[in-house]
Amino acid sequence: MKKLFTLIFVIAAVAASAQSLSLKFNGEPVHINDTLDIPAPSSTTVNSYIEYANTSSNGVFFKVKKEELSVSDDAQTTFCIGGSCYAGNLSQELYIDENAVVTIDDETNVFHATFCAGTSGTNLVKYTFYNTENEGDAVSFVFRYNVTTGVADVAAANVLRAYPNPAVSNVTFEYNASNLANANLVIRNLTGAVVYKAAVQGKGKIQMSDLKLKAGVYFYGLESDGKVIVSKKLLVK
Numbered sequence: 001m002k003k004l005f006t007l008i009f010v011i012a013a014v015a016a017s018a019q020s021l022s023l024k025f026n027g028e029p030v031h032i033n034d035t036l037d038i039p040a041p042s043s044t045t046v047n048s049y050i051e052y053a054n055t056s057s058n059g060v061f062f063k064v065k066k067e068e069l070s071v072s073d074d075a076q077t078t079f080c081i082g083g084s085c086y087a088g089n090l091s092q093e094l095y096i097d098e099n100a101v102v103t104i105d106d107e108t109n110v111f112h113a114t115f116c117a118g119t120s121g122t123n124l125v126k127y128t129f130y131n132t133e134n135e136g137d138a139v140s141f142v143f144r145y146n147v148t149t150g151v152a153d154v155a156a157a158n159v160l161r162a163y164p165n166p167a168v169s170n171v172t173f174e175y176n177a178s179n180l181a182n183a184n185l186v187i188r189n190l191t192g193a194v195v196y197k198a199a200v201q202g203k204g205k206i207q208m209s210d211l212k213l214k215a216g217v218y219f220y221g222l223e224s225d226g227k228v229i230v231s232k233k234l235l236v237k
Helices: 002-017 151-157
Strands: 021-025 028-030 034-041 046-054 060-070 076-081 084-086 094-096 111-116 121-131 134-148 160-163 171-177 183-188 194-199 202-208 216-224 227-236
Touching: 021 121, 021 134, 034 046, 034 111, 046 094, 046 134, 060 076, 111 121, 111 134, 111 227, 160 216, 160 227, 171 183, 171 216
Parallel strands: 034 134
Antiparallel strands: 021 028, 021 046, 046 111, 060 094, 060 121, 076 084, 076 111, 121 134, 160 171, 171 202, 183 194, 183 216, 216 227
């Protein structure tokens, strides 16, 4: 009888510790407490995607938690999942069907983290996916952002600014695209969708007097031949 109780306890313990969610980064499995290195040129918004799947035979309710372990004072971190974006540290409760897989092709539901900082150095941001009905059923990983500032980065940071920032009903963008080919001023929302785009040449200003952007966080930047030259944060109230 004692052996039977021991066996039942072991089975229950294994079941309780089983991991329902599996994660992938750049097509490779993410293991618990993995550190994922992300190059982050200064003042550029870096986007990183995590694919996830429910490997269990039951649907799972889960949340994603963010912890800024070590970030510079000027760093901005946000994450999106399930059609919502969060500047804070915790997502709303989400649900994934049994054996379901969410890939990078599913732009609405895939996990998407953004990071931007002007100060060089190493920044550590931890994310945890956990089952809200069993918080021991979780997987955590750390994005290690290695911010580098070179002459080119400093020059890029000085070619664009927006004021006032935060903006309410109007905003002015001041740019220097003198050395850029096929340049555009682009505003994107937290999901990366373009909400404004205008071709620019040389030095100049663009004034938006009737700002038709919902309150929230945006990223504005200069792009040349489709490549992001500089990206900065714009807050709309």
